[in-house]
Amino acid sequence: MSRIFLVDDHAIVRDGIRALLAAEPNIEVVGEASNGQELLDQLPTTPADVVLLDINMPVLDGLATTLRLQAEFPHVRVLILSMLSHERYIGQLFEAGALGYVLKSADKPEILGAIQMVAAGKYFLCSDLGLSMLRKVLTKAEEPALLPGALEVPLKGGHLSRRETEVLHLLAEGMTTNEIAEKLFTSKRTIETHRQNILEKTQTKNTAALIKLAMIQGLLT
The missing domain is CATH 1.10.10.10 (Winged helix-like DNA-binding domain superfamily/Winged helix DNA-binding domain)
Incomplete structure (x- = not known):
């Protein structure tokens, strides 16, 4: 059983994710928060295995929250759930300690797969982001070098x-x-x-x- 904590500043998003996970026998949503500070305040009394974390939030955003979690609750694993798809954000969050990054546009099987992978301590990047980054790498590889010599x-x-x-x-x-x-x-x-x-x-x-x-x-x- 994976204990999941939802952190997003939009209640409708949290409600949607909770509904999506409700029928899963191996997943239990144990808490919700609208920002990172609320999460940190609740974790001592509401243990969680995986935090589904948004990036853009008031008070304490996703990046700062991930860094705090690594320092204060290193056993809690972080899965980013965001609409931001830029490589800069992805790199910063993984460097800060997140194990997974999924777009909010991902379908249910992919979100469930991400939770399973992150709960097991494995890295996960959603398919849309992976394909987008691969295309950029291939495009760059096909371009002539700025200075061949x-x-x-x-x-x-x-x-x-x-x-x-x-x-x-x-x-x-x-x-x-x-x-x-x-x-x-x-x-x-x-x-x-x-x-x-x-x-x-x-x-x-x-x-x-x-x-x-x-x-x-x-x-x-």
Whole structure:
């Protein structure tokens, strides 16, 4: 018997999930909460095996709740149930400790399968998300590399890595550090580090000089 705790700020969503699970003999819904803090307040007196957790909630959202659960209730397993399908959210939640991620548009068999897998301590990603991410990977693999010989092109201070080459191209397009960080799904500090490494390897003083040198050496067209 898996004890399930529902956490979503919309009562109608919780009601729907409860109704969906009501007929399952191996599943018991033991509690409900409209945000992460309510969940944390109830868990000491309402033990649960799996938390079905939304992301966008007031007071304490899904990401913060997952981190708190890992620290305070590490035995409780987290299954994200959300409408958000961006890889950034998926990566953040898995990194925070979630075991499963299912879209609210998933059908009953998939949601039940996700609960079963997560309750057993296994990872689960719903089929729609998996196929979408696979398509993006395949599309990217079919695209020509930004610089086919980028790793082999010698510069004054060393060789540019593939990611440094990508950052260089985006800088040449006039994108800001924040825009590049958002496009590459990383932090502003990471992009600043790549930029500094590129300047050091090319022994240039600023972005304008860097782009001029890169064009001369054939790194940019």
